[in-house]
Amino acid sequence: MYRAAVIGDRDSIYGFAALGLDVFPIDDTETGSQTLRRLAEGEYAVIYITEALAAALERELNHYRLLPLPAIIPIPGITGNTGMGIRMVRKSVEQAVGSDIIFNEKD
C-alpha cells in the first residue's frame, strides 16, 4: 500500500492533513529537494507539490518524470495559479508530438 503526500508552503497545504494525506511544510528550496527525494524513495505513490516549490525544483521533477512511480503533480498554492501545471502537460505533448497541438488554440 502506498500513501499520498503534499509538500509546499504551510499555508497552501495544511488543509490536506484533514483528508488524511501526509503534509510536509517546506519553506526553502534546499530542504524541499531533500524532502522530495526522501518521499520519492519512500512509500509515496503520489506527491502533490505546490507550483511555487515545483518551479524551484524543476530539475528534480524532470528526473522523476521517467520513473513509473511516484507521480509528482503540481497544484496551485495559496498564491494562485501560475500555469506551471498546464506547462508540464504541454511539455509532454511537445515531447510526444514534436509540436504543441493541444494547447495552441488558446494562444
Add this chain to the structure above:
Amino acid sequence: MAGTQVNPTRMELTRLKKKLVTAVRGHKLLKDKRDELMRQFLDRVRENKALREEVEAALVAANADFMLARAGMPDEMMNTALLAPKQEVSISAGTQNVMSVEIPDFDFKTRTPDPNDIYSYGYAFTTGDLDDAIRSLSDVFPKMLKLAEVEKSCQLMAAEIEKTRRRVNALEHVMIPELQENIKYITMKLDENERSTQIRLMKVKDMMLQEAHHYETI
C-alpha cells in the same frame, strides 16, 4: 554505403538481404506501435488538460475558502483543529499495460468508511467556514488522484513515443537505405565480376582457336 566497407561476396549479400527483411518488418511494427501510442496519448492528454483545469479551479476555490476560515478564527484554534487528523488515505497502485508502456492505475482507500471523519475536531471552537473549506477539498480529492494517474501516464507515454519515433526514423532514414545501397553495391559488383569472367573465357577461347586453326578474329 558512405564510409562503410562491405565485402562483395555472396555470403555478405545473403546476410544483408536477411537483415533488410528484418529491418523492414521492424520498421512496420514500430510505426504501428507509434501510431497507436499516439492515438491513445492524444486521448489521455485531452483528458489530462480538462481534468487539470477542473482541479486547478477547484483548488483555487478551496484555498479561498481556507483563507476565509483563517480570517474567522484564531490561528492557534486552526492549528489545534487540524493537528491530529482522524482520517488516513492509502493508495493502491496497479499497472496497466498500454502498448508495452506500464502506466499506473491508482485507487484510494480511506482508513474509516465514514466520510465525516475528515472533520478532525469538535465543532465548538471552529467556524463553519473551516468545515466548508475542508469539504470542498475533500470533494476535489478523487479528481486530484485521477489527475495524478492521467498525468503520469501522459509523461510515461510521451517518453515512449519519443523513443519509438526515434527508432522509426533511424530505421527509415538510415538503416534501410544503407542496407539497400549495400545490397545494390554487392549485386553490381558480383555482376561485374561475372561479366569479366565471361569476357576472359571468351578471350581465352579465341586465343586458343587462333593458335590451333589460325582463325582470323576481329
